[in-house]
Amino acid sequence: MLTINGKQFKSRLLLGTGKYPNFDIQKKAVEMAESEILTFTVRRMNIYEPSQPNFLENIDIDRVSLLPNTAGAKTAEEAVRHAKLARASGLCDMIKVEVIGCNKTLLPDPIETLKATEELLKEGFTVLPYTSDDVVLARKLEELGAHAVMPGASPIGSGQGIINPLNLSFIIEQSKVPVIVDAGIGSPTDAAYAMELGADAVLLNTAVSRAKDPVKMAKAMRLAIEAGRLGYEAERIPKKRTATASSPMEGMSI
Numbered sequence: 001m002l003t004i005n006g007k008q009f010k011s012r013l014l015l016g017t018g019k020y021p022n023f024d025i026q027k028k029a030v031e032m033a034e035s036e037i038l039t040f041t042v043r044r045m046n047i048y049e050p051s052q053p054n055f056l057e058n059i060d061i062d063r064v065s066l067l068p069n070t071a072g073a074k075t076a077e078e079a080v081r082h083a084k085l086a087r088a089s090g091l092c093d094m095i096k097v098e099v100i101g102c103n104k105t106l107l108p109d110p111i112e113t114l115k116a117t118e119e120l121l122k123e124g125f126t127v128l129p130y131t132s133d134d135v136v137l138a139r140k141l142e143e144l145g146a147h148a149v150m151p152g153a154s155p156i157g158s159g160q161g162i163i164n165p166l167n168l169s170f171i172i173e174q175s176k177v178p179v180i181v182d183a184g185i186g187s188p189t190d191a192a193y194a195m196e197l198g199a200d201a202v203l204l205n206t207a208v209s210r211a212k213d214p215v216k217m218a219k220a221m222r223l224a225i226e227a228g229r230l231g232y233e234a235e236r237i238p239k240k241r242t243a244t245a246s247s248p249m250e251g252m253s254i
């Protein structure tokens, strides 16, 4: 079970809701993924225009927890404003802090991310900050009281997979809160790898929403994450430089 601030989830796949070809495919993909946590960008919600189409209308929100994110924020102040707006709309108490510090890489601004996390924790939110794969920053976010850390595998939407498995494994080793690998996952292999490294969960969006068949890819990601987790729990064999026979002859009479 994935446990975030005392709340338990069977699914270890957190799914983004942006960039699907249409709401129907999005709904089917969400169902196929069996995700229990869906993230969406507060800034893109039609909070002020309830007559406009809204992805929430298509989702069974009794079955899922919503994780609004503060994408679009460039400062802690903006991120806090987005979070408060989401909470005032009655959508959640969980928030994914996303404060972007670089337009080219969409990497998070570490200083503003720390500030926003601190402020939102004071406000009583369950705070899940998106961070780079910086080991020290992940530790500082946890020390502040973040309820999970979400290191990026690679730049958002790049589909490059896990660029720095070493850093991710350091973050996983040191963290007592859940580590949710977020952003840059391109294929089921990447998602399984994150889980085999020992991540508690994976958050992804583009790999599913922009796949040729998003519904099939949602299933592939669900299965990959389950397989990766099982593999982690089963503990893989060590890698060796030389061969060892799979059917040893020792002890046989002929």
Ligand SMILES: CC(=O)[C@@H](O)[C@H](O)COP(=O)(O)O
Binding pocket: 016, 017, 018, 039, 069, 071, 098, 155, 156, 157, 158, 159, 182, 183, 184, 185, 203, 204, 205, 206, 207
């Ligand atoms: C939806 C969301 O929260 C994204 O900002 C997230 O980081 C996913 O990234 P990918 O689209 O690369 O999976």
